[in-house]
Amino acid sequence: MLFSNITVLDEKLEVRENRYVGVRGDRIAYVGGAPPKDDFGEARDGRGKLLMPGFYNAHAHSPMTLARGYAENLSLRDWLNARIFPFEDELDGEAAYWGSLLAMAESLRFGVVSTSDMYFFAGDMVRAVIESGAKANIARAVVAFSDDEDIAHNKGFQEAKALFEEYDGAAGGRIKIEMALHAEYSSTGRIARQLAEYAKKSGAGVQIHLSETAAEHEECKGRRGGLTPAEYLNEAGFFDVRATAAHCVWLSAGDMDILAEKNVTAASCPVSNMKLASGVCDVPALLRKGINVAIGTDGAASNNSLNFFEEMKFFALANKVRYGDPTLVTPAETVAAATFAGAKAQGRTDSGSISVGNKADLIVIDLCAPNMRPAHNLVNNIVYSASGGDVLLTMADGRILFENGEYTTIDIEKTIFNVERSVNRILGKLPPRPSDAKAER
Amino acid sequence: MLFSNITVLDEKLEVRENRYVGVRGDRIAYVGGAPPKDDFGEARDGRGKLLMPGFYNAHAHSPMTLARGYAENLSLRDWLNARIFPFEDELDGEAAYWGSLLAMAESLRFGVVSTSDMYFFAGDMVRAVIESGAKANIARAVVAFSDDEDIAHNKGFQEAKALFEEYDGAAGGRIKIEMALHAEYSSTGRIARQLAEYAKKSGAGVQIHLSETAAEHEECKGRRGGLTPAEYLNEAGFFDVRATAAHCVWLSAGDMDILAEKNVTAASCPVSNMKLASGVCDVPALLRKGINVAIGTDGAASNNSLNFFEEMKFFALANKVRYGDPTLVTPAETVAAATFAGAKAQGRTDSGSISVGNKADLIVIDLCAPNMRPAHNLVNNIVYSASGGDVLLTMADGRILFENGEYTTIDIEKTIFNVERSVNRILGKLPPRPSDAKAER
Structure with missing residues (x-):
């Protein structure tokens, strides 16, 4: 052509x-x-x-298109506990598949060619991405709440490992399988170390949510002997492989030094961070340290779109107003973050320009x-x-x-039909909310 | 239909x-x-x-589409003095006409039906809006720098008055002509009072830039015996008629009380304010005071688009992250600001729903x-x-x-052709800048 x-x-x-x-x-x-x-x-x-x-979306949860606009104008706690967690509890693989296919359709419409994607039902996500013709670095998120748990018995890891063995490099390299620790607060030191070891041994990249909220960052220090999430994960060896850390809103200067030294990509998600009132990722400081800064949309339930042009504009503007300096985060830096920095984060070094x-x-x-x-x-x-x-x-x-x-690859009418059917199936299992039919004010 | x-x-x-x-x-x-x-x-x-x-854009400078992307990554002072002012000095009526027509095309594409518009060459703007079929409240901005100057000899006012007499209510009411004082810092108390008197007498609405930057707000107090811009303008009678105050980033609580008492519309321009690092308009506080809050794009030279969907999203998100509270500025409040609050600001009370x-x-x-x-x-x-x-x-x-x-009304190819021709004519009169051909970093 x-x-x-x-x-x-x-x-x-x-x-x-x-x-x-x-x-x-x-x-x-x-x-x-x-x-x-x-x-x-x-x-x-x-x-x-x-x-x-094309754009490389460095942090997303594709099946969350299913909950687009479902939970709004709520505190982060209510957003998760009253809405998102119960909704996710009723998810099934078929719903995740159609939600992921919808996400691919939306991503392609807005110029995204490849997505770093962390969620459950990762096998269904892989199937959707392969069919769509797009690319993705897919990770089955691992969580663990008891120090007694060994990774050999962790359900998330078992799925992640099976997925890696079956699909890493599939579809001519369009699919990469990565290891994801959901976050510091939702896992144990033992699992973090074991997952890092597996990643090193297998050559998988890793993904994690890092210092998204102030509470998460501060509470970690209490839990982990004064260590920040980045320090704690670094000690666990989590950054010894190609790693993408999503959000990075509350990093200390020392945390940034760790990211720089270990070549960790910071995936900034400006819309989601503003919408959930988590804060603003300090992109100028990250860039000054020479850190690879990429852009992520996060899931459609906290964005609520996968529109990468919008995301770039928020990325460029958020720090100008924060620091009162209109010269910060230039258009060239923004396009670089959206293209080759994202490709680099995904280990796609022959891509992005x-x-x-x-x-x-x-x-x-x-x-x-x-x-x-x-x-x-x-x-x-x-x-x-x-x-x-x-x-x-x-x-x-x-x-x-x-x-x-x-x-050319997605039957969009069929996809929307099945997304709506999946959503209705999920909502049918949840207690009705009186405000569902109305605008939330 | x-x-x-x-x-x-x-x-x-x-x-x-x-x-x-x-x-x-x-x-x-x-x-x-x-x-x-x-x-x-x-x-x-x-x-x-x-x-x-449709949407009612409560603050814009339509001909500034001509300078879209011309002046970037600069401090506000350099943006104005090194780029925008010299560019505007070379503008002519034909350029303003084509720039306005391009703005109308862009506005219609993004759902804007009516625009509150302040600029020079207002007669050319009127012509473009009438031809496009859209609506506008157009104001010729008045500036004055000497206390000796009487409004009878002010060029801007003479044009504004002639425009009002010829065009107010034209095209079946699609066109309204308003009086605009450019800002407190670019005018005198005498002109402010005289313009307010004319507006009262003639029944014209008024527009002004109000407390856009911290410097403007603070310096006013030094110039005007301790009064804030809102206090000073209120004393001049400027808010005794239907008034739209653009930006409103640095208003005091007392200023907000004045706006509430005088039914002044606050036109928040979140993208422009973030991009020029001016600050964030306190929309939640304005809404709590019962003030009519509408949304404006400002000119395309400081936005750099007239995309009202994007503007709504910035409007809704900017204060969530500022106050760390995701419940602030709901979607319903945002749609209200974009539609009937904007229509009300424009005196179009039979519109917006x-x-x-x-x-x-x-x-x-x-x-x-x-x-x-x-x-x-x-x-x-x-x-x-x-x-x-x-x-x-x-x-x-x-x-x-x-x-x-x-x-159906705009020949977009012809418009773009003439916009480019106008821009080239203007640039041809300006000293070349070595970076013009390159991405600014």
């Missing part, structure tokens, strides 16, 4: 006009200012369009949308002016998955 | 399914659960769609977009999950202006 006469955001995030980009198999095989000599088959006219790398030999994970943006004109600077427009609706095409591993509002 | 079998957000912001809404002339003439007996002509099938009021007799200012949202499912609560989904790209149809005064990506 060939994109001709298209504007390209190159690997230095510089804008190049009238380029030709050829895709062969799952790779970018040609980038140039003139048509290639080789035949790349079908050509797509790129005039009035921008070709840029437009260069020959890289995976063809590409999106096409409409430059004729009124909100994208004029184009004094396209990188500024991508972060501050683009809307999720401006994505014309999304391609992962050289395959077009979404184009002009249509999916 | 008849919308049939459509889901409707009613005047109490409650969701009603399978409704019929008939439009006759510029008004909503029928709302019911069964098809109307009268003939409303052409019917549009509403299955899988939501009909809700779906009731028989009201102006037919309506938008249709795609409920089959993956990000809009499931629909546990549609009001939550409108604020937190919808994307600007989900708007299928925008109607103002009963006339469809945008439908399925197409404009």
Whole structure:
């Protein structure tokens, strides 16, 4: 496939006009200012369009699309205890599958090609992602509440291990299986060490929720002999492998040094953190320390969308107002976090930028949308002016998955039908809430 | 025209399914659960769609689309002095016209039907709005720097007065002309009093930038004998008429009491305030005082879009994280601010909700977009999950202006062509900046 006469955001995030980009198999095989000599088959006219790398969502819980808008205007405690936990208790694999497929449809619409995803029913998630044609680093979250528990008897780990053995590297590398410790507060030191050991031995990457709320961060010190979550996990060896730490809102300077030293990716989730009032991740400080900072949407139940353009704008703006400094977190830093930093977090080092030999994970943006004109600077427009609706095409591993509002792999009507049916099945098992039918105020 | 079998957000912001809404002339003439007996002509099938009021943008500078993305990652002082002021110095009426038309196209795409707009070249703005079919409360900003100056000799006021006499109530009431004092810091007490007197006498509404930055708020007290901007303007009689105060980031409790007593609308511009690092408008406090709180985008040069869905999400989230309380600023409060509070600010009291007799200012949202499912609560989904790209149809005064990506009144290709030509003309008069061609970091 060939994109001709298209504007390209190159690997230095510089804008190049009238380029030709050829895709062969799952790779970018040609980038140039003139048509290639080789035949790349079908050509797509790129005039009035921008070709840029797709987005890598560094933290998500895909099946939580099922609870989108279900629990609002509640404190974090009520959000979890009164709504999310009872809802999740009634989930089943079929619901998780359809919820994940809906998440993939939404992600592709908004330019996301690959997602770091932590949840239960991970096998059903894998199935949905493979069918969608998208990519994901999927982890079955491990929890443990008793020090007596050995990992050999931990249900979550057994599922994670079986998943790793069956699916890691599946679908031509589109699927990676990772190990996830849900969080410091929901696990034990013994399980943390054992999970880290397994990751090291097997070569799996790891995911964790890290210092999302002030309470979690402070209470950890009481529980763990004065150690912060990052210090405690580092001691457990959890950061000795490729690791993604989600949220990172309440890290100390020392915690940031650990992340920098251990090459841990910080996955900032600005919308979810603002919506649940958890705080603002200190992206400027992380970047100054040289930490790989990526962007995550978190689950749709706390966002409530997977719109990566919106997420980028929140990412860029949250720290400007926090520090009273409009020069912080530039559009170029934001695009880098959304693309190659996310790919790096996922161990997809041959992805995330437009260069020959890289995976063809590409999106096409409409430059004729009124909100994208004029184009004094396209990188500024991508972060501050683009809307999720401006994505014309999304391609992962050289395959077009979404184009002009249509999916090539997902039957969206069937997916929505089955999502609604799954949700009704779950709600049918829960006590009715009088406010369900009304707007919550 | 008849919308049939459509889901409707009613005047109490409650969701009603399978409704019929008939439009006759510029008004909503029928709302019911069964098809109307009268003939409303052409019917549009509403299955899988939501009909809700259009948005009223309570603060904007439409021609500033021309400078979208032109000045980024700069302090407010550099943003204004090094970029925006020199750019504006080279503006002309033709550029302002095309920039305004582009703003109307973008606004309609994102569901905005009416805009409170303050700028220069207001006659060119009026022309663009009338042609677009949209509505606007347009004000020619008045500035004055010498106490010697009488309003009779103020260029801005002379233009404003001529505009008021020619255009107030034009295009069937779509156009309202208002008086704008640019701000306390850019005008004199004499001009403020005289402008307020003219507004009272003529029946014009007024607009002003109020306490946008901490510096502006504090410096006012030094200049004005200890009075805050709101106190000073109140003394000048500026709030004795229907008034919209934009930004309101640094208001004191006493200032809020003045706004409440004088029925002044606070137009919060969360994206612009975060992007320029001005601060966060205290929406919960304003709402507790019973103040009419509406939402504005500010100009595209400091936003950099006119995407009202994005603006609503920032509006709802900014104070949750500021106060560490996720229950603040609910989706229902947000939709109210975006619709009937904005209409009220503009003196359009027969607008902003779906009731028989009201102006037919309506938008249709795609409920089959993956990000809009499931629909546990549609009001939550409108604020937190919808994307600007989900708007299928925008109607103002009963006339469809945008439908399925197409404009009925605006030649968008011609508009973009002339916007780019205008921008190039302006840039050609400015000294070149070496970084213009590159991403600003």
